[in-house]
Amino acid sequence: MQIASQTFVDQGLKYTPKFYTLPLNHDDSNQGNIEVFVREVTYADGSNHDRPWLVYFQGGPGFPSPRPNGHNGWIKRALKDYRVLLLDQRGTGHSSVITHQTLAAFDSEQQADYLSHFRADNIVRDAEHIRQEMGVEKWAILGQSFGGFCSLTYLSMFPSSLLRSYITGGVPSIYPDADTVYQATFERVKEKNHAFFRQFPLAQTLCQRIADHLMDNEEFLPNGQRFTVEQFQQIGISFGMSDTFLPTYYALENALIDINGKSVMRYEFLDLMLQHQGFQTHPIYAILHEAIYCQDAASNWSAHRVRQSYPEFNYQPGQAFYFTGEMVFPWMFEQYQCLKPLQPAAERLAQKADWGKLYDPEVLANNTVPMTCAVYADDMFVDMDLSRQTLKHVANSQAWITNQYEHNGLRADGEHILDRLIAMGDQIAANQA
Structure with missing residues (x-):
């Protein structure tokens, strides 16, 4: 059941909610559907209506996209170059949310089978499906923490759909167990x-x-x-x-x-x-x-x-x-x-031992999408050395390694961090030209 939701304006920004009905299993539509919720954020005066989209992937897993409170932080910087799409990843927020309450009707085998479809690969397939429904040729992505894991999966699965990839505190290890x-x-x-x-x-x-x-x-x-x-x-x-x-x-x-x-x-x-x-x-x-x-x-x-x-x-x-x-x-x-x-x-x-692949090393080695990352030297959640090992295998990637921030740098100083990553991405694109 979809929640009642409306478009509203706050501090010069327009927030437009949308729901999409998507397959639980993108490889087998007979397994039923889920609802996936996104919130579009644009300038209320329409002055950025022709700018590309930037899709935000939240950290977690299992947490919804931010509910912004004001024209500030990374969204303020993003809106100078993009329109922003805040994605509630499947199972979170308003996207067929998973809790002990919503799972109570299933037995344990059904619960496990259902939950097995809520990893990064299907989160990315949801986003790709939404891109196609919106009629967007290409868009940029921003991934924080686990959202960065989703970003690398997106680069592995659908690189031709992406303009840029920005990652903060979330470059995953693609080889170690x-x-x-x-x-x-x-x-x-x-x-x-x-x-x-x-x-x-x-x-x-x-x-x-x-x-x-x-x-x-x-x-x-x-x-x-x-x-x-x-x-x-x-x-x-x-x-x-x-x-x-x-x-x-x-x-x-x-x-x-x-x-x-x-x-x-x-x-x-x-x-x-x-x-x-x-x-x-x-x-x-x-x-x-x-x-x-x-x-x-x-x-x-x-x-x-x-x-x-x-x-x-x-x-x-x-x-x-x-x-x-x-x-x-x-x-x-x-x-x-x-x-x-x-x-x-x-x-x-x-x-469960038959988890599918999340990353394609060959595709990443030949990546052409400018990918820029903030890697935090003192990150307690995502080890810097493992992140650097990954970056060696991703073409057209560049990292800003800093001890200025903890894992929550994007929340603490997002406007500055995203500004730097966008500038780095512009430089990679210029070098490609």
Whole structure:
């Protein structure tokens, strides 16, 4: 069922919503359809009506396209050269959204089969279908994080449909398997932990106190879910973003309180911990996160297996405390309230070994589409060295490697970052001429 949606104008920008009915499986239309939602962003006065389109691919997987609030950031810069198309990737936002509620009518086998169609290859096929329906000859793409993975898939599958490709914090590894990726990212997470505890030495004591308390006492989040050490460790995902160390320290200071001589967790802290659990509302992120790295192989809970080579992340009383990052683990489907109904499907997908190819190395090696990337040297989510290995194999690509930003650079300073990437793309195009 489509939501009621309307065209509106805000701060000189016109927002036009559109829905497209597309196949769940682009190779077999008999498997039914899904709805995919996009929002067009243009100047309200129509002054950029003749400019090419720029399609935005959101990070994740499993999160909708931005809902802009103002004429600012990367959209402000993009609209100088393009019209912008904000795509809610299938399963997110208004695009046949996937939650524990919408999947409840399926058994686990049906859930797993349905979810297997929600990776980058089909996200790209959706975009390509929409391009054709719109009658657009070629358009540009901008991919943030996982959106950058989608961009490289687009360059592999439909390069003749693209004018330019801009990627921020999301050049994927096209050869290493999931284990190699997680070995690299665990190292990056360790570095972030060391930086945090170096800046706030007392935080180590506070974290150990919280972890020990959770091991000895039952504490429950506002949704009734028991809060555990493993869940507490996962708030370290925020360390991949800028300006998160200090808010984390403030939260640690505010975790425990004595009531009648007994130490308990403050409700406001527990409420904050629940807010950190985006897996509850965006289950694709948990269920398909490892699958974004899989080509002709199963993940077999890669992060969980790699974690065993890093015993420091398995907290025990008396040892140093470490936060984890964006990794997903099988126990999450035993603990998280909204993931519990999806545990059998998640297990099926973790064992699925017949994932299709996401990238075509030969096509990328002969790429003619100007591709410019912001690669963040300190990125906790996408390892710089793996990104650089990929870029060696993509023709007409150029990277701006910087330690000025964290993974969320596009959100923090998008106007400047996109401006630089557009200028770099213009230079590649000029050199091709």
